[in-house]
Amino acid sequence: MPTDTRRRTEMEHSLTFMSDGLKLSGVLHVPEGRKPGQRLPTFIVLHGFVGTKDKSHVELVARMIEEMGYCVFRIDFRGCGQSEGARGEVRCHDQVADTRNALTFIAQREEVDPDRIALTGHSFGAAVAIFTGGVDQRVAAVVSLCGWGDGERKFRGQHPTPEAWARFTGILEAGRKHKAETGESMWVSRFDVVPIPEELRKNLSPHAQFEVPVETAISMYHFRAEDVVADIAPRPLLLFHTAGDVVTPMEQSIRLFEKAGANAELMIPTGVSHFPLSEDDAAHTRALIAAWLAKFFPTPLSATP
DSSP, X not given: OOHHHHHHHHHEEEEEEEETTEEEEEEEEOOTTOOTXXXXXXXXXXXXXXXXXXXXXXXXXXXXXXXXXXXXXXXXOXXXXXXXXXXXXXXXXXXXXXXXXXXXXXXXXXXXXXXXXXXXXXXXXXXXXXXXXXXXXXXXXXEEESOOSOHHHHHHHHSOSHHHHHHHHHHHHHHHHHHHHHSSOOEEEHHHHSOOOGGGGGGSOTTSOOEEEHHHHHHHHTOOGGGTGGGGTTSOEEEEXXXXXXXXXXXXXXXXXXXXXXXXXXEOOSSOOSOGGGSTTHHHHHHHHHHHHHHHSXXXXXXXX
């Protein structure tokens, strides 16, 4: 086994924890520089829409933060990846519960400083991170990557023409009718819910799901992290949203920032897509986030260049 692979295996721990009676899967990253007995600031990393913690953009996020000197716990939400639960049955408030249960679990680990556990997520995971930070005072900081705060307005931005909006709302109505008449869910393509250009789909994990029940879209439609974002203050909040995002409208992070309280910052770098660590601008993304962490949520370990 190559040295780098062996080191990575030794510093990553596959774990499971319980959330509402379901066994969920996670991987704990421990930075190489940790001293015996040292408790480090830690990030819980949340994946995007029906995604997974593995072979995904959030795995890139997790490795980036680990290299900066933090413990990192990346998880699969219920019904996703290696976690138990009905496949694709995403309910936003269930994911908030999963995040809070992950926090309770990881706080007990000897590597983790239980008073300095932060949340970060990408896209849908960012919305869940913001909401959880707003309702759970144990969260020490939140970093949102291309996230959103108002489900209905987000969907309007993702289906911008009258024809596209009519098609999307027609899917929701057909799903409600189908459920009422048959008692079963109507399943649709994930891209009918959240459109992603063909050229960006290569950034999705091969373990992601590509069909969802209409109830999943309805749950997202009514989810509003904007309602609780102000309650994160005075704990630090970074809203990082790429100017070139063609998946989640940039205005979502701008509106969140307008509603946020003290110690909130908004970064809008140019020239990158919805997947900033998958692009040529990854180094710029890393530098911006590292600078913010050094100011608002520092680690006793030196960052690895």
